Amino acid sequence: MPDGSRPVPPPIAMLAELTHRCPLSCPYCSNPVDLARREAELTAGQWADVFRQAVALGVLQVHLSGGEPASRRDLEEIVAAARDAGLYANLITSGIGLTPERIAALVAAGMDHVQLSVQGTRAETADRVGGYKGGFARKMAVAEAIAAAGVALTLNAVMHRHNLAELPEVFDLAERLGARRVEVACVQFQGWALENRAVLQPTRAQVDEAKRLVAEARAARQGRLVIDFVPPDYYADLPKACMGGWGATGLNIAPDGAVLPCHAAQTIPGMRFANVRDVPLAEIWYRGPAFAAFRGTDWMPEPCRSCDRREVDFGGCRCQALAVLGDASAPDPVCRRTPGRAKLDALLAAEGNGPGLEVARWRRIGG
Amino acid sequence: MIPVLPPGVRLHWDAVRGSHVLLAPERVLMLDEVGHAILSRVDGTTPVDVLVSGLAADFAAPVEEVGPDVTEFLTGLARERLVDLHA
Numbered sequence: 017m018p019d020g021s022r023p024v025p026p027p028i029a030m031l032a033e034l035t036h037r038c039p040l041s042c043p044y045c046s047n048p049v050d051l052a053r054r055e056a057e058l059t060a061g062q063w064a065d066v067f068r069q070a071v072a073l074g075v076l077q078v079h080l081s082g083g084e085p086a087s088r089r090d091l092e093e094i095v096a097a098a099r100d101a102g103l104y105a106n107l108i109t110s111g112i113g114l115t116p117e118r119i120a121a122l123v124a125a126g127m128d129h130v131q132l133s134v135q136g137t138r139a140e141t142a143d144r145v146g147g148y149k150g151g152f153a154r155k156m157a158v159a160e161a162i163a164a165a166g167v168a169l170t171l172n173a174v175m176h177r178h179n180l181a182e183l184p185e186v187f188d189l190a191e192r193l194g195a196r197r198v199e200v201a202c203v204q205f206q207g208w209a210l211e212n213r214a215v216l217q218p219t220r221a222q223v224d225e226a227k228r229l230v231a232e233a234r235a236a237r238q239g240r241l242v243i244d245f246v247p248p249d250y251y252a253d254l255p256k257a258c259m260g261g262w263g264a265t266g267l268n269i270a271p272d273g274a275v276l277p278c279h280a281a282q283t284i285p286g287m288r289f290a291n292v293r294d295v296p297l298a299e300i301w302y303r304g305p306a307f308a309a310f311r312g313t314d315w316m317p318e319p320c321r322s323c324d325r326r327e328v329d330f331g332g333c334r335c336q337a338l339a340v341l342g343d344a345s346a347p348d349p350v351c352r353r354t355p356g357r358a359k360l361d362a363l364l365a366a367e368g369n370g371p372g373l374e375v376a377r378w379r380r381i382g383g
Numbered sequence: 384m385i386p387v388l389p390p391g392v393r394l395h396w397d398a399v400r401g402s403h404v405l406l407a408p409e410r411v412l413m414l415d416e417v418g419h420a421i422l423s424r425v426d427g428t429t430p431v432d433v434l435v436s437g438l439a440a441d442f443a444a445p446v447e448e449v450g451p452d453v454t455e456f457l458t459g460l461a462r463e464r465l466v467d468l469h470a
Contacts, residue, residue, distance in 0.1 A: 026399055028411055074399035076411050104395070104406040129391040129408045168391025170408050196389065196464040197408055242464050244409070 022312065024263070024302055026074025030103075031081055031268040031279060032063065034094060036381065038084040039112045041147035042135060043376035044174050044216055045208040047083065048282050051381045056272040060090040062293070064097035066269060069297040075267075077104040079131075083271070086113030092121045099126030106131060108172075111158035112151060119161045129168040131199065132159055136173075137185035145179070147378050156193075163194040170197040176216040178373055180226050187233045191241055198241055200230070202248035206280035208379045210339055214367040215376045223251045250364055254325065255332025255348035262330060263307035267300075275300045277307050280335035284344045310334050310345070319354060320347050385469045386434070386457050387427045392465050394422055407465050417442075421453055425466065431457065 036051040058066070067078065078098050085091050086109055098105040107122065108131045114122075132155065136142030139152040146152075162169050171190040175183065183200065190198040202223070205213045218226075230245045237243070249256065259266055259278045268276040274289040275297065276282060282289070287309065290300045301307060309315065313326050320331045332348020340349045340363065341356045349356035388394075392407045394414075403419040405412040414422065420441065424434045431453065439449045460466040 072399070074397075076395065076397060076404060076406060077409075079409075102395075104393075106408065128393070128406070131408070166390055168389065168408055196391075199409075239462055239464070 024311065025265070027070075027265060027267050027301060028075065029077045029079065029266040030070050030075045031079045031266065032066070032098075033081055033083065033269060033271050033279070034058075034063070034085045034088050034091070035083040035271050037087040038082055038110065038379075039087070039148055040084070040110050040135070040151065041378040041380055042145055042174070043208060043212040043373070043378055044145075044176060044203040045379040046204060046206045046279055047379070048207050048280075049211065051083075051379075052271040053381065057088075058269075058271065058273045058292070060093045060097065062273065063094050064101070066273075066292050066297065067098050067101035067103055069292075071102045073298050073301060075103065077106060079106045079108055081108040084110050084113055086111075086118070092118070092125050095122055095127050096125035099128075104128050109133070110146070110151075111155040112148065114158045114161070116161040116164070119158070119165050119167070123165050123167055127167065129170065130162050131170045131172050132162065132193075132195075133172045133174070134186070134189065136179045137182045137189050141179060141182070144373065159193040159195075169193065169195045170199055171195040172199045172201070174201055174203050175218070175226065176203045177218045177222065178216070180218050180222045183226055183229045184233065187237065187241060187243070191237070196242060197244065199244045199246075201244075201246035202226070204246075204249065205339060206283070206335055208377065212376045213363075215373060217250070217364070217367045218248060220251060220364075223248055249333070249336065249350050250360055252350050253352045255329045255336075255350040257329045258333035258336075258348075261312075262310040262334065263301070264311070264330070267307075275304065275306075277310070278335065281306065283335055284338055287344075315345065317345065317347065323353065384431045385428065386425045386431060386461075387467045387469055388422070388425055389464065389467045394419070405465065410463075410465070412465070417452075418456065421456055 035057055036047055095105050105127050106129045107127055110133050134142060134155055135145040142152040143149055173186045203209050203216050234243050263277050268279045273292045275292060276289055287306050289306050290304050316331050320326055332350055334344045337346040337348055338344040340360055346356055347354040349360040395404050395406050397404045403414040405414055435446060435450045435453050439446045457466055461468050
């Protein structure tokens with residue numbers, strides 16, 4: 017039976033979206049379609065206060081993201097504030113806007129780790145997806161500077177129908193750049209990516225081949241390269257515990273200070289988000305209505321409520337239920353045990369061989 | 384064999400949960416007393432056998448028992464690239 021009396025654990029990780037500004041315009045961006053403008057962004061001083069509150073609350077790692085965090089000229093100050101507060105500072109970047117000088121300053125500020133994204137392994141295709149000419153070459157130079165500075169590096173690649181064939185080259189590139197870890201995430205359909213779902217959706221054959229290649233690479237590269245692979249949701253049979261459960265392990269702060277249970281939560285109609293400018297972070301985490309909305313198991317409809325997986329996947333992704341079924345409180349339609357799956361299968365049948373990149377809607381502010 | 388914590392991997396005291404943790408790229412490992420005792424001796428210069436004899440003395444346990452446990456713990460972390468093992 018659902019148990020509403022269980023105490024809420026403290027969060028472990030926080031995603032800090034420092035800005036929505038970004039020089040790239042990837043059509044699979046998970047940022048909201050309504051991007052925040054520069055004037056709305058929290059200041060470095062406000063972030064420092066948020067970091068201190070987060071540590072007191074139990075957060076151990078902050079993932080500094082965006083948009084492109086290097087688009088903020090005060091990124092170095094923000095990294096230093098994260099470390100001063102006692103956080104592990106992870107920078108999630110496209111690399112554009114970083115220079116060897118800035119990397120040295122970030123290292124001096126205490127940056128623990130860099131996750132560098134690539135849009136592909138060849139300049140031509142990668143720059144097309146990122147919508148930024150010369151971007152790939154700049155990323156390679158940034159990766160070299162990171163290696164030279166001795167900072168831990170993870171390479172991140174978002175995979176979709178137009179680049180899944182490059183998977184083995186992603187692993188080669190990661191090792192060549194000195195990355196100890198590679199994260200290969202099949203595109204998650206939120207934000208701009210949802211707008212472009214038909215363009216980006218991989219085929220079943222591609223997904224099966226990708227899984228085979230990942231298993232092969234894990235064996236061949238063991239002890240050299242750690243491979244984190246996020247298979248595409250729509251081709252799974254059972255849902256993932258999104259965010260490790262709603263309001264269970266992590267929280268997300270939007271550029272304007274809104275505190276979200278996940279980065280796509282703002283798509284859910286009627287949900288109101290407290291802002292760190294107005295309300296203490298601990299109050300928001302433990303008692304905020306947005307965090308309480310889908311926390312634990314009490315909110316669940318059937319068949320989740322009586323399912324043996326209810327505390328394994330916590331009903332899956334709320335934003336996906338909304339995107340596919342139009343109802344954020346429905347079971348994740350990925351789940352084969354639910355009636356919503358039929359709708360997802362129909363979508364896959366319709367979109368599995370969708371149009372090419374030329375019809376994508378490219379991410380931009382004011383779009 | 385000399386174990387080393389690579390860049391981006393460090394020990395941390397989690398005051399909220401009252402636990403030692405290992406912080407790493409996109410990873411947090413909660414450490415028990417033994418795990419922390421091992422990793423707190425990893426300084427980049429101490430070889431595994433010296434580390435084992437120190438632990439054996441501190442925990443009043445035989446080296447033959449401590450040795451395999453420590454090796455298994457460190458090689459497990461090395462597979463995940465959370466520890467480097469230098470020759």
